[in-house]
Amino acid sequence: MRIPEDKIEEIRNTSNIVDIISGYVQLKKRGKNFVGLCPFHQEKTPSFTVSEEKQLFKCFGCNVGGNVFSFLMEYKNISFVEAVEEVAESLGIKINYQQQSFSDPSGLEELYEINTIAAKYFSSNLFNSDEGETARNYLKKRKIKPQVQRSFGLGYAFSEWEHFLQFAKDNNINIAKAKQLGLIDTKDNGGFYDKFRGRIIFPIFSPNGRVIAFGGRILDPSAKTAKYLNSPESPIYLKRRSLYGLYHSKDEIRKLDKAVLVEGYMDLIALFQQGIKNVVASSGTSLTTEQVQLLSRYTKNIIVLFDADSAGQAAASRSIEILLKQNFEVKVVTxxxxxxxxxxxxxxxxxxxxxxxxxxxxxxxxxxEKFKKQGDLDDPQRETEAIRELVRIISFIEDPLKRNIYIKSISRKFGLREKLIESELERFFSQNRSRQTGSNQQRFKQSVNGIKTDSKIREVENKFEKEIIILLLEGIEEVMDIIFDHILPEEFINPVYKHVAKIIFENYKKDVFSPSIIVEQIEDETIKDFVLSLSLNNDTISTRYGDDFTSKEVTQKNLIKYADDIAMRYKVLKIDEQLEMNRKKIASGISEEEILELLKLNSELEKEKKTMLEEHNGK
Ligand SMILES: [Zn+2]
Structure with a gap:
């Protein structure tokens, strides 16, 4: 049963995000927007922002954001459909459900659907098959109760090579998509085979409870294959952004305002079963910044609990650094x-x-203590290095007060003057700073999956691109008309802006102008975040172009005029760049013939520019 698209549209258009969120968060008007204390992270000064105009919200502290449906999904831990139903009910809108499947332009719904069917298939293998008995016995030996196995959706993959493949064919599952999800793979001689074989299956859930991937642990210890196998990344699974167990534990984490970080699936499930439910697992990979940001929506307090072996301890140290950089209060259990x-x-x-x-x-x-155990504190040379290492770790803490307490603590422990430690700290600060600028740029570049980003290209990015995106996000049809009349998304140089412009353009073609709908279609969290920041910033199109817009409320009429202006400036800049490039080519010693060609081209460009400026000024 589906809710028809036009019904969702009606519900979205009738609802007011400020009214709905006000039911849960106390909001105060500030400028064009409303602000309040964020319900998704602990804070004392409000960074949770809601725009009535754009029907969007975003917390500038923990980066949660979206439209009215995303708010309810996140706040109440419910699905999209449930969120739509809830808003409909509050508005008194009756929903006539549809039997048929609804449109799935991005194709993502189908991927989720396939994973759900696969998860049920694996689960049934575990509980209902003869071969599943070895798996059942294994889990029994590991003391995992059947009801806990069920609540984590555990399953079993048969050791045959084509069992799931046959199942998929029988159930009309799109084989190419199943391959994209890493459930099956292609043989060298063509044909397909099951990727997971003879393994206990751990479904990996999104924070909203959808199956996004699978982890598989081999059952036969003598098998000559990797102990763990994970789904590859796919449009619905980004490894560095998912935390195992978060869906099950997020409520408890929020309630206790504290999380326990463990290494593996089994650790998490064992703790959960015994009633320690505020646990997440990094599941083998070392903790990433994105995982920590995700967790910071629920708490900033964490206890790191890794194995005592050297691999576990090394992973713990790396995790501590990443957590401190994100302002977590970090404790460790050995x-x-x-x-x-x-x-x-x-x-x-x-x-x-x-x-x-x-x-x-x-x-x-x-x-x-770790240094002490390793004997690092017995030798003056090694002790110096150890202290330096401690100071380096402290340098990641942003809160100066907290930092100071740690400085005092080191000074007492090692009988050193505080001044000495502070000056050492200063040194690390400047190192961190230069590294940080580098890594931010790195992140920005990596943020667009599969889109080629070249640093050389970025240098010639048109400086109006960002402004144009901000204008498009105002959600005004006439403004979009003007912009898309002059500029097509493909023309954008910056890959992030290009990506966003394309999404906006696709909607525009379908007469959809509202940013709250557009945001829903951005899959990449970093880009979504970026777009929300652009559209909820109070100071979007204000003082920078001063004279024309001294009034605080930029009226629609002004915006249309402004859009026209910007589109023209964009075009002129583009022509100027082309002219400049041609001039450089001419100077670079090319053939006479080519020079003539370029000169001709340049004079045409000059003409085009002149006409454009005249037309614009004549208006
Ligand atoms: Zn927040």
Whole structure:
């Protein structure tokens, strides 16, 4: 059963985001927007912003944002359909459900659907098949109860090579899409085979509870293949942005305002089963900045709980750095050598485990103790290096007060003057700063998946591109008319702007102008975030072009005139760049013939520019 598209449209158009959010968050008018204390992270000064004009919200503290439906989905932990239903009910709109499938222009719904069907298939293999018995026995041995297995959607993949493939064919699953999701793969001689075989299956959920990928653990320990196999990245699964278990644990994390970070699926499930439910797992990969940002929507307090082996301890150290950079309050628990979280809680039980968590050390004590154990503090040379390392870690903390407390603590511990530590800290600061600028640029470049970004291209990015995107996001039809009359999305140089312009253009062609609908269609979180920031910034098209728009409220009429102006400036700049490029070519020693060609081209460009300026000024 589906809600018809036009009904969703009606509900979206009738609802007012400010009214709906006001039911949950106290909002105050500030400038054009409304602000309040963010319900998704802890804060004392409001950075949660709602725009009535654009029907969008965004928190500038934790980066949650979207339209009215995304707010309800995030706040109440419900699906898109449920959010639509809830808004409809509050407006008294009756929904006539549709039997047929609805349009899925991006094709993403089909991918989710295939994963859901596959997850059910794996689960049925685990619980209902003969071959599944080995898997059932394994999970029994690991003390995972059947109801917990079910709530985490655990499953089993048969050891045959084409069992899922046959199942997929019988159920009319699109094989190319199943391959894209990494459920099947192509043989060298053509034909397909199952990617997951003889493995316990752990579905990976999005924070909203949709199956986005699978992890598979091999059952037969003598099998000559990787112990763990994960789905590849796909349009619905970005590894560095998903945290295993978050869907199950986010409410508890929010409630306790604290999360426990473990390494593996089994650790997480074991803790969860014993009643420690505020857990997430980095699942093998080292923790990423994106994962930490995701988690920061729920809490800023974390206890890192990794295995005592050297790999686990190294991963813990890396994670601590990333967490500190994102302003987390970090504590660390070290388990006895022979244990992992799974074995520890199964042997000692919940209370003992909670004691362990309550006695977690702050990262500085943890690190110092680690150095001590390694004998680093017995030798003056190594001690200096160890202290330097501690100062380096502290340099990631942004809060100066907190930093100062740690400086004092180091000074006491090692009998050093605070001034000395501060000057060392200063050194790391300047290093961090130069590194940070680099990594921000890196992130911006990486943010558009599959879109080629070349630093050389970025240098000649037209300086009006950003302004044009901001204008398009005003959601005014006439403004869009003017812009798209002059400029097509393909012309944008900056890949991010180009990507956004394309999405806006696709909607425009369908007579959709509202930014709140457009935002819903942006899959890439970084780009979505970026677009929300652009459209919710109070100071969008204001003082920079001063004279024409001294009034605070930029009226629609002004905007239309402004759009016309910007489109013209954009064109002129483009011509100027072309002229300049041709001039350089001419100077670079090319053939007589080519020079003549370019000169002719340039004079035409000059003419075009002149006509354009005259027309514009004549208006
Ligand atoms: Zn927030």
């Amino acid at each position: 388990l006895p050598e022979e244990h992992d979280p799974d074995s520890y809680i199964n042997e000692f039980g919940k209370t003992e485990f909670e004691n362990l968590l309550n006695n977690a050390k702050n990262f500085l004590e943890y690190q110092t």
